Amino acid sequence: MREPDRFDASSPARRPVKLDDTDRPLRLGEGRISGYLSVAFGTLSLLAVLCFIFPDYLTTPSLRAGYDLGVLRTLLAAGMVFSGGFGVLTFALNRRKRLGALGLLLTGIALALGGSAVPVGPRHDVPGFIGLDWFILDLLASALLFITLEKLSPHRRDQPILRPDFWHDGRYFIFNHLAIGIFLFMTVRAVPSLFSWTINAGLQGWFRSLPGVVQFLVVLVTADLMEYATHRAMHEVPFLWRFHAVHHSVERMDWMAGSRLHFLEPLVTRMAVMLPAFILGAGDAPLLCYIVWAGFQAGLVHSNFGLELGPLKYLVATPLFHHWHHGSDKEAIDINYAAHLPLLDRLFGTYHMPTDRWPENYGVVGDPLPKGIWRQFLYPFQRRDPPPPPV
Ligand SMILES: [Zn+2]
Numbered sequence: 001m002r003e004p005d006r007f008d009a010s011s012p013a014r015r016p017v018k019l020d021d022t023d024r025p026l027r028l029g030e031g032r033i034s035g036y037l038s039v040a041f042g043t044l045s046l047l048a049v050l051c052f053i054f055p056d057y058l059t060t061p062s063l064r065a066g067y068d069l070g071v072l073r074t075l076l077a078a079g080m081v082f083s084g085g086f087g088v089l090t091f092a093l094n095r096r097k098r099l100g101a102l103g104l105l106l107t108g109i110a111l112a113l114g115g116s117a118v119p120v121g122p123r124h125d126v127p128g129f130i131g132l133d134w135f136i137l138d139l140l141a142s143a144l145l146f147i148t149l150e151k152l153s154p155h156r157r158d159q160p161i162l163r164p165d166f167w168h169d170g171r172y173f174i175f176n177h178l179a180i181g182i183f184l185f186m187t188v189r190a191v192p193s194l195f196s197w198t199i200n201a202g203l204q205g206w207f208r209s210l211p212g213v214v215q216f217l218v219v220l221v222t223a224d225l226m227e228y229a230t231h232r233a234m235h236e237v238p239f240l241w242r243f244h245a246v247h248h249s250v251e252r253m254d255w256m257a258g259s260r261l262h263f264l265e266p267l268v269t270r271m272a273v274m275l276p277a278f279i280l281g282a283g284d285a286p287l288l289c290y291i292v293w294a295g296f297q298a299g300l301v302h303s304n305f306g307l308e309l310g311p312l313k314y315l316v317a318t319p320l321f322h323h324w325h326h327g328s329d330k331e332a333i334d335i336n337y338a339a340h341l342p343l344l345d346r347l348f349g350t351y352h353m354p355t356d357r358w359p360e361n362y363g364v365v366g367d368p369l370p371k372g373i374w375r376q377f378l379y380p381f382q383r384r385d386p387p388p389p390p391v
Pocket residue numbers: 231235244248325
């Protein structure tokens with residue numbers, strides 16, 4: 001649905017990425033790294049304490065069932081130690097004192113509210129919840145894993161961790177995690193009620209009798225077939241492309257960039273992807289393995305991780321495969337729709353993954369999207385002038 005020939009080659013999506021002074025890479029000794037880390041750990045520690053105090057309002061019921069309180073308290077204590085330590089280091093470096101002071105203030109409030117010894121709050125019968133625990137835990141795990149990979153073997157070496165639009169995508173990350181209740185409602189409640197007529201007890205009994213690894217592989221393949229179909233439709237149906245264009249407006253790829261999704265897109269795609277597993281009646285363990293794998297791969301394929309993974313890159317979707325999907329160069333338009341298995345694109349004739357180079361530019365060709373999460377939410381619903389006629 002992106003038609004490069006109709007648009008001026010000087011379109012913003014085609015211009016090379018330039019880094020201004022505020023986007024300078026972080027350097028040791030100037031206090032920015034320790035200041036940001038102090039504020040980040042201080043914020044997460046305070047939010048974690050609030051999760052302990054208001055568990056019914058701020059934590060995810062399906063995650064709560066699997067928590068080990070001792071491990072969580074140790075994590076919280078470690079977060080406060082890191083925040084305090086980095087805050088003191090910022091002062092010692094005598095730079096960015098405001099960042100250090102903010103980090104120490106947040107840690108102080110977390111301590112005043114009880115710190116890692118805070119008791120778990122009383123139970124309430126509440127109608128809804130915010131997935132603050134999911135946000136904290138996934139942010140810690142993803143940042144630790146993907147920033148390590150991106151630093152060990154970066155694709156673009158000159159791209160800083162806090163690259164332009166990082167905070168913009170960070171807001172999508174926050175929203176997508178806090179709203180997990182809505183997404184869970186769609187997959188755990190809406191799918192069963194809408195598609196109960198598809199259930200066949202014989203089929204489900206047979207499927208559940210298969211080894212777990214076979215169930216996992218079948219769930220992976222069928223989910224990716226659904227992903228392929230919905231993703232391709234979003235590129236080929238003009239109305240749907242308006243929603244998906246928000247995801248393609250990313251111009252710098254990293255682990256955070258994949259969070260940029262129009263709110264309505266994951267509501268639909270997650271239902272579609274989970275439908276085959278629901279019809280087949282997949283077991284809990286294979287389903288959990290699939291959800292963890294899908295989450296990991298979603299972060300990985302967008303990351304600025306440059307290792308091409310040898311022959312494995314032909315079997316599973318890697319950063320090289322999905323970076324080509326996000327490319328705005330002519331050869332990269334409308335290709336590589338699969339989320340997990342490049343083989344599906346080979347089967348349906350949409351595979352394109354040169355191994356001697358990566359795409360030059362990323363983003364939407366022509367008609368650049370507005371900046372800001374709210375404007376991007378409204379973007380698909382707004383009337384726009386038709387594109388200029390070809391010259
Ligand atoms: Zn796409």
